[in-house]
Amino acid sequence: MTLSDRTKYYIAETICLLYILLFIYASASKLMDFQHFRIQLGQSPLLSAFAEQIAVIVPVSEIIICVLLLFPRYKASGLFAAYGLMVMFTAYIFIILNYTAFVPCSCGGVLEKLGWQSHLVFNLFFVFLAVLGIILYKNSGTQKFHAVNNKKLTALFSAITISSISVVVVMFIFSEKIIHYHNRLTRRFPQTPIEKVNGKDLKLNSFYIAGADSFHIFLGNSTAPLLITTLNTHLTITGQKMIELNRKNLPFRGIRLSVRSPYFFAADGSVPCVFRGRIENWKAELAYKGGEYFTTTQALDSVSVAVVANNSRTGDNVLGIINVGEKKNTILNPSILQKQFDGVFDTDGHLLYSSGLDKIVYLYYYRNQFTIADKGLKIIGRGTTIDTISRAKLNIAKDKKHQQRKFSTPPLYVNKNSAVYKNLLFVNSAIPGRFEEDRIWEEASIIDVYNLNDKSYLLSFCIYHLNGRKMKSFIVQNDNLYVLIGTQIIRYKIGTKITSKYTK
Structure with missing residues (x-):
């Protein structure tokens, strides 16, 4: 059956x-909730680094294509542009489903009504x-373009297809590099990297995590400095003991426990002083x-x-190691901690x-930096977090009456808490990132x-x-994350999105 020109x-x-x-529906839904659309693009494993630009380019492009399709003179150009844009959308979804570490939430418009697989089929239909x-x-x-022969038309389709796919692939490659190595505070939140397993009410909020091994969590207590509480991995208390010291006549002010089983x-x-047992x-x-x-021990x-x-000459902080074996000594390396002004x-x-x-x-x-050193205090390397504050923002005043230096205003924390396990560093950040909703920071750490x-x-x-209480501290052991929140200790299971990155 041959269709007439009018039917065609x-x-x-x-x-x-x-x-x-x-495109009118898609662009309108994006622009009416532009902030949400931009946030969701920021969570994309393909487009995070270009979210701000793409959040504007995509709906504007859709509107321009609609205008082209309204005028007979530009319908052909509009259809070619629509084809190229739909090929880009299709390539984007295909890469998301097959080549990224996680599948993000929807990006607004039709994507909120369809699953990713369904939307891939939907896009292919519109490409057709x-x-x-x-x-x-x-x-x-x-x-006017009816005079274009089939060979030129095929070449044009091929050029648009290759160009559209190439744009998405190049953005993916560059975005991954920027996010992982040159990130300026754009976070990615993959689905369910951790899962809550169980919790226990300790009845007191004075506990702190003194250490952990594969079978136990050890808790110290700031109000009972020599009390050690041991829990198993199911958060059952298996023992409470008052530590016995062979010297008790020292002017202790704040004993802190650190367990290395x-x-x-x-x-x-x-x-x-340092006690060992x-x-x-x-x-x-x-x-x-x-x-x-010294102030801190590990x-x-x-x-x-x-x-x-504390450096006895300058009063500055300095990183050191106390050896308590046969050769008792203290090693200090003033070059590890980098002074900025105080x-x-x-x-x-x-x-x-x-x-x-072993590092x-x-x-x-108060700044986005960390240093890695070996046990001889040789610097292995320095790194930065994705937070953008590289210089501490502190206001310090001298109390002449008491001969002390104090904060004149509350300090701006960058890294509130942290933990390390194998080659991974876990940082509880205090600085909101780009494309993040205020609600997240009000409800979670x-x-x-x-x-x-x-x-x-x-x-x-x-x-x-938990019940309006924020996390106090946490520790990572194997695939378990233990968190102190208020009087509770919570155990989370860490998923393969994280554990697969452990160095064997």
Whole structure:
């Protein structure tokens, strides 16, 4: 059956009308909820780095194509443009489904009504309609381009197809590089990277995490400094013990416990002293006393503890290691902590140790930087988080009466809490990113994950508040994430989106 030129024309006109309806609806839905559309693009594993530009370009392009399709003189150009745009959308969805680490939420418009697979079919159908419409217009004799031969028409289709797919692929490649290595605070939240397993009410909010191994979590207590509480991985309390020290006549101010199974350390930097014992009996002997005063401790192995000490000459913070074995000594490296203007407050931070990498990690509180060092305090490398604050924003005043320096205004935290496991650094950020809704920050704490091997950003996830209480601290052990929130300790299961990145 051969269609008349008039029938071909009407079918082609119907295809144009369908495209106009589609693009008017799609562009209007994006522009009416532009902020949401831009946020969702920011979460895309393909387009994160270009979200701001694409959020404008896509609806504007759809409107321009609608205008072209309204005028007979430009219908052919409009159909070719519609074909190219739909090929881009189709390539985007195909890459999302087959070549990205996760499938993001919808991006507005029709995508909110269809699943990704369904939308792929929907796009392919409209790609077919565009091709059909162009061929029918060519053969109807009503358009100027009917004189174009089939060979040129095929070449034109091929050029548009290759160009459209290439644009999406290039954006994907560059976006991945920018997000992972040159990110300026654009987070990705893949679906369900962690899953809540169980929780336990500890009845008190004075607990802190002193350490963990494959079978236990060890909790210290700030109001009962020598009390150690042991839980198994099911969060059942398996023991509570008062640690016995062989020296109790020291002027302790704040003993802090740090467990590196099968040993534990009790330290008070205001004395300064370090006790060491075994977790099998929770008895500790004074292993080191004297030397530099220190504020923070982190057990490294059976005979050494990393500390943030105070330089006796300048008063600046300095990273050190106290050896409590046969050769008792303290090693200091003033070059690890980088002074910006104060040397004390501006270098405050989180002292971490990865037994998997056998490396020390120091993450600053008030700026987007961290340093990696070995146990000899040799600097292995420095890195930055995706937060943009590279210089601490602090206002410090001197209290002449008490001869103290204090914050004159509350400091701006960049990194509130942190943990490290193997090659991954987990950072509880305090700075909202681009394309993030205020609601997320009102309801949850945001954890950013970094690969220390290449200092790249991987992904982010949320730990939701509990009864209005925010997360206090957390630790990662194997595929478990343990979180203290108020009086509760919560266990989360870490999914393969994260655990697959562990260095074997």
